[in-house]
Amino acid sequence: MSDKYSSEFKAKVALEAVTQGRSVIKETAEKYDVTEDEVIAWAAQLHEDASKIFTAGAEPVADDSEGEDVDLATDDSEFAAAVEHGVMSDTLNYKKLIFWSTLGTSLVIIFVIGLVYFSQYSLFEAQKEASSRVTYSDFSELVAEQEQELNSFGVVDLEDGIYRIPIDSAINKIATD
Template sequence: MSDKQSSEFKSKVAQEAASESQKVIQKIAAKYEVSEEEVIKWTSKYSDKGIGLSQTGSQSDSDEGSVEDVDISTEDEELASGVSHGVMSDNLNYGKLIFWSTVGTSLVVIFVVAIVFFSQYSLFEAQKEASLRVTYSDFSELWAEQEQELNSFGVVDLEDGIYRIPIDSAINKIAID
């Protein structure tokens, strides 16, 4: 009879059964003053061991009363397999996973190597620029000293009587004579 019913009807019945079972669990938990999680855990434990939940007294720690077996069927094989094993299968494509992991790792390595080379290049350029500045400043100082010598009076060799005069004065003197 369950094969002839629509999927909406089956879903409605399953939802109602689930909500009713939740109400029963709440009543049992309240009756024995334990949490709902403990009731669910104990029920699962004794169901997995194959111990009858309808047993009472010293044979079982379960509550009095009968337990109804519920059989839920589905057309979704993946869901049925997941429910029976407790997990859903992952169906990972390990080839793609390895490929993209390798690509990602390679990109990170390339990025790190590029940063190292860039920092070394930047350091080299900074040292080169500093070297040029030192050379330029040395030339500037030398140029200033030579300019000072060319435009000032001074003694070159006192014993031989050689003196220095500004270049402009020397040019004028040569031009006049």
């Protein structure tokens, strides 16, 4: 652990952690802006050296147990296992987890639907623009070709003897017959 904290500060944090129990180690660590591992280590050291506090004329014990095993006696077996393995059990807040998962999934779905609508709109606009490019002259050329076909003589099918005559001539022939 780090030596950047005074022994008084360590004792204060460790004492608070020990007196309030395992459930507030996280809050104690956050309150004093230290890691949970440091709080646990200081609490263990406090527990180990607690008997020396009441020894008359005793000098403070220096922390030279770097990397050594620490013996911790506690009635809470879950806490003891957590200290032994260096981890704390993590309880998930399922309500928040479900809320954020649902919100994230909903946002992704809305985004995808928006992309689909945008692509359909873009396609529609492109088709509209392409259809507007057909000019009046193209249309008038088509009408002129059809007018010429209606008002001229021509062969439709030579083998069957089908011929085309102007519409005015066809109307006059029907009227005279």
